[in-house]
Amino acid sequence: xxxxxxxxxxxxxxxxxxxxxxxxxxxxxxxxxxxxxxxxxxxxxxxxxxxxxxxxxxxxxxxxxxxxxxxxxxxxxxxxxxxxxxxxxxxxxxxxxxxxxxxxxxxxxxxxxxxxxxxxxxxxxxxxxxxxxxxxxxxxxxxxxxxxxxxxxxxxxxxxxxxxxxxxxxxxxxxxxxxxxxxxxxxxxxxxxxxxxxxxxxxxxxxxxxxxxxxxxxxxxxxxxxxxxxxxxxxxxxxxxxxxxxxxxxxxxxxxxxxxxxxxxxxxxxxxxxxxxxxxxxxxxxxxxxxxxxxxxxxxxxxxxxxxxxxxxxxxxxxxxxxxxxxxxxxxxxxxxxxxxxxxxxxxxxxxxxxxxxxxxxxxxxx
Amino acid sequence: xxxxxxxxxxxxxxxxxxxxxxxxxxxxxxxxxxxxxxxxxxxxxxxxxxxxxxxxxxxxxxxxxxxxxxxxxxxxxxxxxxxxxxxxxxxxxxxxxxxxxxxxxxxxxxxxxxxxxxxxxxxxxxx
Numbered sequence: 283x284x285x286x287x288x289x290x291x292x293x294x295x296x297x298x299x300x301x302x303x304x305x306x307x308x309x310x311x312x313x314x315x316x317x318x319x320x321x322x323x324x325x326x327x328x329x330x331x332x333x334x335x336x337x338x339x340x341x342x343x344x345x346x347x348x349x350x351x352x353x354x355x356x357x358x359x360x361x362x363x364x365x366x367x368x369x370x371x372x373x374x375x376x377x378x379x380x381x382x383x384x385x386x387x388x389x390x391x392x393x394x395x396x397x398x399x400x401x402x403x404x405x406x407x408x409x410x411x412x413x414x415x416x417x418x419x420x421x422x423x424x425x426x427x428x429x430x431x432x433x434x435x436x437x438x439x440x441x442x443x444x445x446x447x448x449x450x451x452x453x454x455x456x457x458x459x460x461x462x463x464x465x466x467x468x469x470x471x472x473x474x475x476x477x478x479x480x481x482x483x484x485x486x487x488x489x490x491x492x493x494x495x496x497x498x499x500x501x502x503x504x505x506x507x508x509x510x511x512x513x514x515x516x517x518x519x520x521x522x523x524x525x526x527x528x529x530x531x532x533x534x535x536x537x538x539x540x541x542x543x544x545x546x547x548x549x550x551x552x553x554x555x556x557x558x559x560x561x562x563x564x565x566x567x568x569x570x571x572x573x574x575x576x577x578x579x580x581x582x583x584x585x586x587x588x589x590x591x592x593x594x595x596x597x598x599x600x601x602x603x604x605x606x607x608x609x610x611x612x613x614x615x616x617x618x619x620x621x622x623x624x625x626x627x628x629x630x631x632x633x634x635x636x637x638x639x640x641x642x643x644x645x646x647x648x649x
Numbered sequence: 650x651x652x653x654x655x656x657x658x659x660x661x662x663x664x665x666x667x668x669x670x671x672x673x674x675x676x677x678x679x680x681x682x683x684x685x686x687x688x689x690x691x692x693x694x695x696x697x698x699x700x701x702x703x704x705x706x707x708x709x710x711x712x713x714x715x716x717x718x719x720x721x722x723x724x725x726x727x728x729x730x731x732x733x734x735x736x737x738x739x740x741x742x743x744x745x746x747x748x749x750x751x752x753x754x755x756x757x758x759x760x761x762x763x764x765x766x767x768x769x770x771x772x773x774x775x776x
Contacts, residue, residue, distance in 0.1 A: 320711045
């Protein structure tokens with residue numbers, strides 16, 4: 283008999299069940315993949331607001347004078363240049379230019395918060411401990427601290443009454459310590475949907491009261507609970523990579539089209555030589571956006587053909603409700619990976635016409 | 650949840666309505682609910698010869714591709730053309746306008762291999 287891994291539950295598990303969520307295993311946790319349905323939840327986030335439980339993601343706390351220099355040696359983006367109350371996207375590369383994980387660093391007045399993908403939590407905890415140096419102190423709050431995201435154009439108006447700081451002036455990719463629904467926590471203007479929104483870091487035992495209160499007050503503004511299914515569609519439309527799809531230990535930030543985050547001007551860091559070589563290598567396959575002409579969605583693993591030659595594979599694919607078409611990402615050979623390039627996607631033995639397009643597929647309207 | 654009477658069911662969550670030697674096939678409420686928002690249905694061609702319990706097409710939801718296994722064998726005599734433009738009919742009315750295809754039965758005793766509403770209820774309850 284094959285033994286199945288024991289799944290953990292977030293602090294909000296009972297709240298999800300009470301809302302009738304469909305629960306699936308994800309990243310070692312039993313997580314809500316949908317409530318009312320992916321399309322309805324997607325629509326809520328794009329036009330009103332959605333509330334997500336992201337407590338399966340791991341939160342590590344970093345303290346000490348040497349955190350920035352140490353983190354700079356293990357990541358591709360700049361850490362030391364971050365000001366207090368700034369958040370920044372980053373990638374932990376391996377020695378070969380692939381990616382251990384993509385993450386966000388949040389700099390608080392007296393400490394740093396590092397949020398890593400649930401599926402990489404154990405690997406990343408081992409990695410940063412194995413490379414720990416100087417006075418850096420690491421604490422793992424995975425499964426202990428909750429993470430709730432509110433995403434969508436009405437996020438500010440819904441959330442404002444629950445926090446003791448002014449939300450409107452907060453800039454994208456900044457964070458603050460605040461009282462949130464009566465408890466101390468961290469609030470950040472970050473997200474993974476392509477919409478405005480906030481992520482709330484609170485203790486697990488405070489999560490259910492906060493979730494219920496925001497949902498109850500937000501319903502009048504069109505707020506809906508939203509699951510991981512909608513989140514994946516939203517992030518794909520917004521052109522954001524998902525670890526395991528657009529980035530892996532084999533597919534690093536250069537191939538994933540995240541060269542902007544790789545600061546080769548930084549002094550020595552892990553994987554730098556390999557990333558330098560990759561950024562100068564015009565023969566490497568690249569992640570691109572693909573729009574299909576027809577009604578059949580492309581899925582991860584489908585082959586892509588250009589001028590009669592197999593040029594790569596689909597890495598993510600879905601209906602893009604805001605695009606009105608089936609959208610995908612593909613890892614394609616450079617000859618095919620140019621904007622406007624006509625390709626065909628092999629779906630169950632039949633070729634289907636598609637076009638290489640610029641990412642993202644969706645940009646939110648400017649207010 | 651009580652299953653509609655007068656239909657037979659498969660373990661793969663399809664339903665069959667027998668009308669003489671023609672059977673109408675669809676997926677159940679349980680199946681559509683498990684799949685979520687359906688965005689594409691790939692049906693067999695009219696005239697195709699199907700084997701009972703064979704894999705004869707796919708249903709695609711936003712997130713996943715699922716195989717359709719026909720609960721009865723025979724020749725396809727009609728497919729639900731409405732699903733081309735509106736695949737979500739399968740979500741809205743799985744036992745009604747969201748039917749999939751009709752088969753002229755190769756052998757009318759195939760119904761002995763299918764589940765009664767009560768037996769299918771038990772299957773869903775234990776799922």
